[in-house]
Amino acid sequence: MSILRKLFQRRPSSEVEEQPRIPEALRQSILQSLGLKSVPIMPGAAQKAFSLSTNPNAEARDYIEVLEVDEGLSARVLKIANSVFYDRGGGSRTIVDAVNVVGTTELKNLLNATVLASLFPVRHYLRAELWTHNIAVALTARLIARSLYPHRADQAFLAGLMHDVGKLLMLQQHLDTYERVIKKGLAEGLDSIAAEVRVYPFDHTHVGQMIAEKWNFSADLYSAIGAHHAPWVDIERGSLAALVKLSDLIAHAGGLGAGRDASSWKRVSAPLLEDAWAYHDVPTREQRQLISEASREFDSEFQLYESWGKS
Numbered sequence: 001m002s003i004l005r006k007l008f009q010r011r012p013s014s015e016v017e018e019q020p021r022i023p024e025a026l027r028q029s030i031l032q033s034l035g036l037k038s039v040p041i042m043p044g045a046a047q048k049a050f051s052l053s054t055n056p057n058a059e060a061r062d063y064i065e066v067l068e069v070d071e072g073l074s075a076r077v078l079k080i081a082n083s084v085f086y087d088r089g090g091g092s093r094t095i096v097d098a099v100n101v102v103g104t105t106e107l108k109n110l111l112n113a114t115v116l117a118s119l120f121p122v123r124h125y126l127r128a129e130l131w132t133h134n135i136a137v138a139l140t141a142r143l144i145a146r147s148l149y150p151h152r153a154d155q156a157f158l159a160g161l162m163h164d165v166g167k168l169l170m171l172q173q174h175l176d177t178y179e180r181v182i183k184k185g186l187a188e189g190l191d192s193i194a195a196e197v198r199v200y201p202f203d204h205t206h207v208g209q210m211i212a213e214k215w216n217f218s219a220d221l222y223s224a225i226g227a228h229h230a231p232w233v234d235i236e237r238g239s240l241a242a243l244v245k246l247s248d249l250i251a252h253a254g255g256l257g258a259g260r261d262a263s264s265w266k267r268v269s270a271p272l273l274e275d276a277w278a279y280h281d282v283p284t285r286e287q288r289q290l291i292s293e294a295s296r297e298f299d300s301e302f303q304l305y306e307s308w309g310k311s
Contacts, residue, residue, distance in 0.1 A: 020222040022209050029201050030210055034173040039214050040119060050115045050215075052108075056154065060099050063107055067095045073114075077102065080110065085304050109138070109157045113305045116161055120168035125259070126179055127171055132257035134161050135305045140256070140294045141247040147290065148280060149243045156243060159224040162217075163244045166208030166225070167192070170200075186264035193229045205229055232279045246276050254291055256298045 031038065042050060052058050052066055067074050074095055081098035082091055092098040099107060117131065141160035145153045152159075171178045177199070185195020196203040208225040217225075220240045227234070227241035228248055235242045252269035255262035277287050 020209070020219055021213055022206060026202060026206055027210055030207055033200060033202075034169060034207070038169060038173050039211055042115070042119070042215060050112065052111065058104065058108075060104055063099050063104060064095050067099070073111075076114065077107070077110075080304070083304070085301075109142075109161075110305070112158050112161055113138075116165070116168075120172045122172050122175060124171065124175060124179070126182065127168070129257075129259050129261060130164060130167050130171065132259065132302070132306075133251060134164055135302055136251040136256035136298050137161070137163055137244065137247045139297050139301055139305075140251050141243055143294055143297050144243060144247055144250075144290065147286075148246075148282070149238065151238070152240055152243050155218075155220065155240055156247075159221055159240050159244050160247050162208070162212075162221065163225055163228050163248060164204060164208065165211050166204035166206065169207055169211065170196075170204055186261060186268065189268055191229065191268050203229075232275060235279075242279070246280060249273050249276050250291060250294050251298075254295055256295065257302060 048066055048070075052062060055062075067077055077095060077098045078092055080086060081101045086092075086101050092101050102110070113135065116134065120127075138157045138160035141156040142153070145156035149156065167178075181195050181199050182192060185192060185198075188195075193203045193205070205226045205228070209222055212222045212225050224240040224244045227239075228244045230241070230245075232242075232245075235245060249269050249272055250256075252258065252265040253273050255266050258265050273287075277284075282290070
């Protein structure tokens with residue numbers, strides 16, 4: 001079976017997951033505000049890469065088959081495989097070499113990152129901060145999953161990466177307005193949801209869910225995007241949403257890559273960590289350890305994802 005058939009084949013009707021949908025009135029409100037054609041269709045190459053990276057049955061040969069027919073992605077993979085992060089002295093000359101060096105798990109994360117980096121392009125400092133934060137949450141979610149959510153390990157990075165995708169679209173469509181919304185909210189000690197609903201009849205989680213719906217994300221990922229600001233009492237234990245909410249707070253409270261707004265995000269998020277740790281029954285000593293590890297992981301790996309997104 002060809003790789004493309006494998007990626008896009010229909011499942012038997014009994015296995016088809018019901019696609020979540022936001023209320024129609026909310027959808028129309030978002031589209032009227034942000035533009036009727038504001039949600040992009042993934043470019044063909046990006047769709048292939050994203051579909052591959054979210055396919056749990058994908059094997060090394062599947063990556064090789066797709067990469068060998070895409071010069072851009074091939075060049076990026078070879079560049080990463082020969083970088084200081086992976087080079088073992090022998091050098092990777094072919095895609096086969098590169099995939100074996102990088103590994104399929106990390107390659108999935110890199111493909112996800114390059115897809116998101118290519119969408120909603122805006123030259124603005126806030127766009128760079130949002131991109132950095134998404135990577136920080138993705139890396140933190142991957143770390144937290146190893147300890148608290150081993151059953152979510154395969155989805156952790158993608159969920160963290162995509163959790164604020166709605167912000168990217170809002171910034172792209174309403175550049176000056178959305179910057180003012182975020183800056184005014186931070187100045188007043190408000191999180192982004194509280195700041196957004198002062199100006200819009202929706203928030204970035206609703207916009208993110210609409211994007212997730214159009215891009216056919218799984219129900220778990222749809223929920224993580226929509227519920228990562230929900231009260232803990234409304235979040236299912238062990239869910240992807242709970243993992244992303246905790247990772248989001250750790251990243252903000254730790255100021256991971258937050259740039260000029262780091263101190264403001266810390267003031268907003270740090271007080272919320274106490275309830276987050278209590279929800280997860282994490283003892284104080286382990287809390288400090290996870291925060292420290294998240295900071296080290298971001299410092300050591302962000303450059304890899306930053307260069308992948310820009311290359």
